[in-house]
Amino acid sequence: MSKQEIRQLIEATMHQDGLVDTGVDGVQMFRVTEAVRCTPAVYEPTLVAVVSGTKEAIIDGTSRVYDSSRYMCCAISMPVEAGTPMASPDSPLLGVQIALDARVMTELAIEMENAAGAIREPQSGPLPRGSLSLAGMTGLPMRCYACSNSSTTQPKPLCLERADFARCTTPC
DSSP states (O other): OOHHHHHHHHHHHOSSSEEEEOSSTTEEEEEEOSOEEEEEEEEOSEEEEEEESOEEEEETTEEEEEOTTEEEEEOSOEEEEEEETTOOSSSOEEEEEEEOOHHHHHHHHHHHHHHHHHOOOOTTSSOOTTOOOGGGGTTGGGOOOOOTTOOOSSOEEEEEOOTTSOOOOOOO
């Protein structure tokens, strides 16, 4: 489903601001048409894809804005200041949020770690830049990467993390 199709679905389904369950467990659509200054909140483990408008999150004093070109991934419960400072009836914030289940993420990390034991680095040296190595991805659900300098046209992740969580070592 394209961003435009998701936007049309939200516009056709939601006539008031708020969150609406989609019928798929853990997946909700949202709509905001009123500017809201950033206020304290707690983000739960979630993936948020904005299809229209912008949202802001302030973490440890650093402002992070995400929109239809940058999705947000929050891998752990985290205190933030969040708002929709640009939302208006003419430019609403529309999107989808998907709850991340900690149990499923833990099982995935364990499976990835077990798989990494079966994959060895080449004897001729490290893998070329940009190659994917499971061995370097232990604990991936707790790490993300920002591809702000990437030349791809794909949406780029905006990962909300504390300074003590390392960024993924996989190059963009």
